[in-house]
Amino acid sequence: MDVDLRKLRYFVAVADELHFGRAAERLHIAQPVLSRQIRALEDELGAELFARDRRGTLLTPAGEQLLEDAPSLLSASQALLRRVRSAAEGTARFTIGFMPGITLTSAVLALTARHPKLDVRLLRTSWHDQVEVLRDGRADVSIVRLPVDQRDLHVRPLFEEPRVVMLPAGHRLAGKASVAIADLAHEHLLQDPDAVPEWRDVALEMREKNRPKVPVIHQVEEKLELVAAGSGVSVLPLSTAGFYTRPDVIPVPIEDIGPNRVCLAWVATRRSPLIDDFAEAAAQTIGAVPLGHVGLTGRS
Missing domain, CATH: 3.40.190.10 (Periplasmic binding protein-like II)
Incomplete structure (x- = not known):
């Protein structure tokens, strides 16, 4: 039995949303069509993928396993198509x-x-x-x-390479020769904490619990605009800081953080x-x- 990649994409959308209506909207298809495709996939696999009750839609153990494996399979199929099409162009x-x-x-x-x-x-x-x-x-x-x-x-x-913290020009630490990561524990970090685990590990528990939601930031320029506006700080590699110099954002070395x-x-x-x-x-x-x-x- 071959897995239908289209049904697999439908499954990932429902698994991400845990809501058939939102998933159908995301996929631009009707919800009854999506439900039929998921049931067909369950029949093909011989396993129930979602448990549905009054509390909502949840993944079953089989669904959790499929969600773990499906993204890599879908990505591999996209990579295959791109390479074949590129080869066809000569x-x-x-x-x-x-x-x-x-x-x-x-x-x-x-x-x-x-x-x-x-x-x-x-x-x-x-x-x-x-x-x-x-x-x-x-x-x-x-x-x-x-x-x-x-x-x-x-x-x-x-x-x-070393990492530096990007601070607004008027920040209390902006004139320092260097700072410790503990000096930044109370600051609002404008990036995924997993990107700076040293900060994540020393940030105060209450601060992390009430941490403002970080907006989706796609470019360094966006991040530095937020820093300059006083919305938070960001930790960048030294070379990145050097590529994006501006007078209202000050890079300061962090003395006790890994490269x-x-x-x-x-x-x-x-x-x-x-x-x-x-x-x-x-x-x-x-x-x-x-x-x-x-x-x-x-x-x-």
Whole structure:
């Protein structure tokens, strides 16, 4: 029995929403159609995926297992389609995902020197999609900032760099030569706490419990606008801070926080000479920004 990918997408939508009406709206289909498709999937799998009662819709153990496995299968199918369509165009293409603050020019030039006819494309990523672009085929390789979900990926270290806290110019700590992570425990962090586990671990329990909801932030520029407006602070790698300098946001070194680790990642099952050649070029040319290249002008 083959799993119908369309039904699998329908299942993921319902599992995410835990509500058939909202899932149907998200999928742009009628709710009765969605219900029939889910029942058909349950019949095909021989397992009940959702428990429905007066309290709402809940995943069964079988549903929880399917939700754990389905996203990777759907991403793999998208990656397959993208690679096949690219091959059908007859042009060799190589897409590199990269996080803000990382310079790829030397590595790209080294790759194109070996493969002059290669169509190299760059894809800027964010904290939330830096490995998803690999799993769904949007990128062949990705320069990622740890931590990331490394399942089914090959991850090769490139370099480490310090992290700084971005503060509004009038902030009480903005003139310091450096700060400790404990100094930031009461601050509103404008990013996922899992991206800065050191802050998460020292932030006061009450502060974390009543922490204002962080808006969805897609770009560094958005984050720095919020910092400048006094809405919170953000912890960034040194190179990213150097790329986005502005007079109303001050970078201050954090003295007791680990470095940001930058790595090259690709799907572990991919076998490609282009990946091997780029990995070699990246290891030789992609590195950290020297401290002196970023204007850290704090005072003690």
